[in-house]
Amino acid sequence: MDAKEMLRAHIAKHAMLTDPEYDYVFEHFKPLSFKKGQVIIQEGDQVNYEYFVITGCLKTFYINEDIKMHILQFAMPTWWASDYNALYTQSKATVNLDCITDVELLCLSNEDREKLCGEIHQLEHFFRWRTNGGYVASQKRLLSFMNNNAKTRYEELLQMYPQLYNLVPKHLIAAYLGVSRETLSRLYNAQKM
Amino acid sequence: MDAKEMLRAHIAKHAMLTDPEYDYVFEHFKPLSFKKGQVIIQEGDQVNYEYFVITGCLKTFYINEDIKMHILQFAMPTWWASDYNALYTQSKATVNLDCITDVELLCLSNEDREKLCGEIHQLEHFFRWRTNGGYVASQKRLLSFMNNNAKTRYEELLQMYPQLYNLVPKHLIAAYLGVSRETLSRLYNAQKM
Structure with missing residues (x-):
């Protein structure tokens, strides 16, 4: 298109x-x-x-x-x-x-x-x-x-932008969520399980 | 009117x-x-x-x-x-x-x-x-x-709703700003000076 x-x-x-x-x-x-x-x-x-x-x-x-x-x-x-x-x-x-x-x-x-x-x-x-x-x-x-719950914010983000995790550097995703890189890794790994 | x-x-x-x-x-x-x-x-x-x-x-x-x-x-x-x-x-x-x-x-x-x-x-x-x-x-x-700066949030609130402080109970203003009652009092007193 x-x-x-x-x-x-x-x-x-x-x-x-x-x-x-x-x-x-x-x-x-x-x-x-x-x-x-x-x-x-x-x-x-x-x-x-x-x-x-x-x-x-x-x-x-x-x-x-x-x-x-x-x-x-x-x-x-x-x-x-x-x-x-x-x-x-x-x-x-x-x-x-x-x-x-x-x-x-x-x-x-x-x-x-x-x-x-x-x-x-x-x-x-x-x-x-x-x-x-x-x-x-x-x-x-x-x-x-x-609500300030990083886990919910992360899930909402994935729902809104399903391909984001592959397209965008991790430090930018952390900056969107307002969390550290370490917290983001934890959320990502928890979600994969 | x-x-x-x-x-x-x-x-x-x-x-x-x-x-x-x-x-x-x-x-x-x-x-x-x-x-x-x-x-x-x-x-x-x-x-x-x-x-x-x-x-x-x-x-x-x-x-x-x-x-x-x-x-x-x-x-x-x-x-x-x-x-x-x-x-x-x-x-x-x-x-x-x-x-x-x-x-x-x-x-x-x-x-x-x-x-x-x-x-x-x-x-x-x-x-x-x-x-x-x-x-x-x-x-x-x-x-x-x-930006997470309570003082700026407070000033923006007063600008948007100038009469709010007289109309609305203080605990509701604190709930809008996401701060404690004590922080709100401090901001209010600082602003009066």
């Missing part, structure tokens, strides 16, 4: 666009490639774009005062990523976005998203449900942080 | 509805009153409604395995509350919603929201931006939990 078909199948989960409507929408997406390790958004940047992942894996992360990295989200194929706080409120980025692997993305500007949503009601419907999904995932992650 | 005017002013921040459109939308909202301490949603419930606060204050919360309460959100006038995971995915409630004070609410069903969004493009636009705002707030709260 090529990038155009992937995005279409993704949108079709929530909205029905005609062929000419989809062709028009797709014209506003710009294909981009980045190499492993490249930085897409850095704290303090102006943020004007969001990214739909075609291949590879991104991470959004935050470095705290003690220079410890916390991972907010991994973005795999068909996931979206940006600093949405900065994007929606037109403020400076407070998180970073970079590439865990080589990636191919489709990129959409804030301005084009708003224009397209105003022109095509079904696309506005899609983006409402896209954000509903993000909101729910974010609330779940918050709950699991509050 | 009565309930109908409050909701209209709130929607008008993101969407323009004509008078007949707004009258039609408002017909789908049902006014409800609850007493302090009443439970609106309980873990395990089927969830079909979301609530717009006219007067008073709600909390969504979660009781973990150690019977410790964690507060996800306070909802003050013009805020919305529900178990959105349960509401959007039609699964059982995983959090609780109850009344910190006597409250007056407007209640909208899942079905009516979807029907109205399909009928009125501007209303779909409003709900998209309402959820965008919720998503951003949720990501911010997640970041501040990861």
Whole structure:
């Protein structure tokens, strides 16, 4: 499936666009490639774009005062990523976005998203449900942080991203869970038994 | 300002509805009153409604395995509350919603929201931006939990809900911040100086 078909199948989960409507929408997406390790958004940047992942894996992360990295989200194929706080409120980025692997993305500007949503009601419907999904995932992650049980957080992570353990370096998985490398190994070995 | 005017002013921040459109939308909202301490949603419930606060204050919360309460959100006038995971995915409630004070609410069903969004493009636009705002707030709260600095969390809370300290019992504020009552007193006194 090529990038155009992937995005279409993704949108079709929530909205029905005609062929000419989809062709028009797709014209506003710009294909981009980045190499492993490249930085897409850095704290303090102006943020004007969001990214739909075609291949590879991104991470959004935050470095705290003690220079410890916390991972907010991994973005795999068909996931979206940006600093949405900065994007929606037109403020400076407070998180970073970079590439865990080589990636191919489709990129959409804030301005084009708003224009397209105003022109095509079904696309506005899609983006409402896209954000509903993000909101729910974010609330779940918050709950699991509050519950503060590393084992449950680990199981939820595997459920959400089944292939993650093979794709992503272990220290990044530990940074997502907020646990040490040793705790992660213990959880991994317990789960295999 | 009565309930109908409050909701209209709130929607008008993101969407323009004509008078007949707004009258039609408002017909789908049902006014409800609850007493302090009443439970609106309980873990395990089927969830079909979301609530717009006219007067008073709600909390969504979660009781973990150690019977410790964690507060996800306070909802003050013009805020919305529900178990959105349960509401959007039609699964059982995983959090609780109850009344910190006597409250007056407007209640909208899942079905009516979807029907109205399909009928009125501007209303779909409003709900998209309402959820965008919720998503951003949720990501911010997640970041501040990861950063794990009680002082910053306290300052962010006061910024988001300036009157909270006078309205809400101190043990609930501590449960929102994930700190002890003693830590909260220390933060409060430091801030007054």
